[in-house]
Amino acid sequence: MSKFLVIGSTGNVGGALVTELLERGHQVRALVRDASRAELLPTGIDIAVGDLNDAESLTAAATGVDGVFFMQLEPVPAQAENMIKAARTTGVRKIVVLSSIGTVLEPLPMIGAGIAARDQVFRDSGLDITYLRTNTLMPNALWWLDTIRAEGRVYDASDPGKTVPVDTYDIARVAALALTRDGHAGHAYIINGPQALTAREQVEILADVLGRPIEFVPLTPEQLAQRSIEQGTPAEFAGAVQNLNELFRAGRAGVISDDVTNLTGIAPRTFRQWCEEHADSFR
Numbered sequence: 697m698s699k700f701l702v703i704g705s706t707g708n709v710g711g712a713l714v715t716e717l718l719e720r721g722h723q724v725r726a727l728v729r730d731a732s733r734a735e736l737l738p739t740g741i742d743i744a745v746g747d748l749n750d751a752e753s754l755t756a757a758a759t760g761v762d763g764v765f766f767m768q769l770e771p772v773p774a775q776a777e778n779m780i781k782a783a784r785t786t787g788v789r790k791i792v793v794l795s796s797i798g799t800v801l802e803p804l805p806m807i808g809a810g811i812a813a814r815d816q817v818f819r820d821s822g823l824d825i826t827y828l829r830t831n832t833l834m835p836n837a838l839w840w841l842d843t844i845r846a847e848g849r850v851y852d853a854s855d856p857g858k859t860v861p862v863d864t865y866d867i868a869r870v871a872a873l874a875l876t877r878d879g880h881a882g883h884a885y886i887i888n889g890p891q892a893l894t895a896r897e898q899v900e901i902l903a904d905v906l907g908r909p910i911e912f913v914p915l916t917p918e919q920l921a922q923r924s925i926e927q928g929t930p931a932e933f934a935g936a937v938q939n940l941n942e943l944f945r946a947g948r949a950g951v952i953s954d955d956v957t958n959l960t961g962i963a964p965r966t967f968r969q970w971c972e973e974h975a976d977s978f979r
């Protein structure tokens with residue numbers, strides 16, 4: 697039985713990976729910033745209290761594990777360097793990094809450029825790294841929750857461009873494979889769902905599953921950025937999202953890869969399945 701350190705275990709992707717590894721009979725150590733967050737996690741796993749900004753806590757967390765799943769909220773290079781230092785100190789060679797399709801879009805979006813620079817820090821480490829270049833996450837639909845509840849509307853600036861949203865369960869399946877099997881070091885996989893969908897189509901599917909109408913309100917990327925700045929989003933971040941929406945709108949992230957099926961032998965889950973499983977969150 698192998699043991700793996702999962703960063704972001706209380707989040708969407710890390711949480712799905714904890715479940716996946718346990719179901720495969722592996723041991724899990726979860727890094728949490730706040731010990732009380734461990735209550736959210738399944739029983740029977742090891743908890744390491746630490747922070748990506750604290751290299752010593754990562755060294756303690758990585759001691760005795762066979763591999764690490766690494767994710768960040770923002771691609772701060774110093775956090776990646778802390779993880780690499782901890783891996784070198786503890787002799788861990790295998791790291792699976794949550795990356796993004798944004799790192800390979802043309803032209804490179806601002807957000808993708810930051811993640812690509814972070815990935816380069818891992819590439820330069822010489823460790824055995826696997827990169828999961830995920831398309832948009834299906835749980836992003838939860839970002840619509842407030843306006844659906846308050847107004848029955850979704851405001852979006854990517855229409856008519858398509859993305860290929862992926863269930864975190866499918867990211868977790870590939871992450872578990874890359875951690876537990878040999879032969880994935882140095883590979884970068886494109887992780888997406890089975891269908892390219894516009895945001896409008898996603899909203900139609902969600903409305904159908906919920907059994908009530910949701911109005912889709914298309915905005916320009918600039919209008920959406922302005923709206924989010926008025927609601928308190930820092931201008932720099934709103935500008936980066938505007939830049940990303942311009943690429944989405946142009947259809948740059950709508951390309952479907954077969955990597956999930958080819959690697960795992962099972963097709964990824966549909967957006968409709970995700971909506972059915974999470975319908976209660978929207979009620």
Ligand SMILES: NC(=O)c1ccc[n+]([C@@H]2O[C@H](COP(=O)([O-])OP(=O)(O)OC[C@H]3O[C@@H](n4cnc5c(N)ncnc54)[C@H](OP(=O)(O)O)[C@@H]3O)[C@@H](O)[C@H]2O)c1
Binds near residue numbers: 709833
């Ligand atoms: N959204 C998309 O469409 C998309 C597309 C491509 C790639 N991605 C990647 O996916 C990531 C988001 O993944 P997600 O949805 O699983 O995130 P999430 O649900 O927001 O979870 C974030 C996790 O990171 C932990 N965390 C945050 N800062 C930390 C720190 N300094 N030290 C240790 N742990 C820390 C949080 O722990 P606490 O419990 O302590 O808060 C939480 O477990 C993005 O950052 C991006 O890299 C997203």
